[in-house]
Amino acid sequence: MNFIVAVDNNWAIGKKGGLIYNLPSDLAYFKKMTSGKVVVMGERTYLSLPKKPLPNRTNIVLSADGNKYDGAICVSSLDELSAELKKYDTENVFVIGGASVYNLLMDNCRLAYITKINAEKPADTYINNLDKKPNWRLAAQSQVFEENGLNFTFCVYENKKVTKF
């Protein structure tokens, strides 16, 4: 299992239920990395998607209150999620947010695809900073790209001690 996320210098990922930054090339990267795969997300992230379910992907939505969504597999607990994920090759599973789900499952992931945006803006949703977690190391980093006045890099972090899920 892996996760993919865009963070800024404060590891902020969202504000008022949506994204903070507009980076079409990051959305294209997200699409390329997750197409044909299984994506796991919290209900708030699912509801924030402009097009739901995400096309050409198996969508799994965590919703504690048991809500159901057409075209998505809905699970209401981590036990149910774990049972569902047994059906897939773990390398094809991507956790795609939001903060509650990233923070819960990040240490169960082997790789983290982190788009690092060199900026700081007001935010209300953050994930744990992998640079401060001893089990994670930065394994690869792209050149710096620029779009919409923002500088960003595509990074891959590796978890040296994956916790079994």
Ligand SMILES: NC(=O)c1ccc[n+]([C@@H]2O[C@H](COP(=O)([O-])OP(=O)(O)OC[C@H]3O[C@@H](n4cnc5c(N)ncnc54)[C@H](OP(=O)(O)O)[C@@H]3O)[C@@H](O)[C@H]2O)c1
């Ligand atoms: N920058 C990025 O790459 C990125 C990516 C994705 C999302 N985001 C942003 O992140 C924000 C949303 O994050 P969020 O943390 O507020 O919401 P979230 O994680 O997307 O969704 C939270 C929901 O998931 C359910 N859930 C979480 N853990 C669960 C569990 N163990 N069992 C059952 N249900 C569970 C919760 O149910 P209960 O509350 O009922 O327990 C809650 O309804 C938005 O601003 C979004 O735009 C950013």
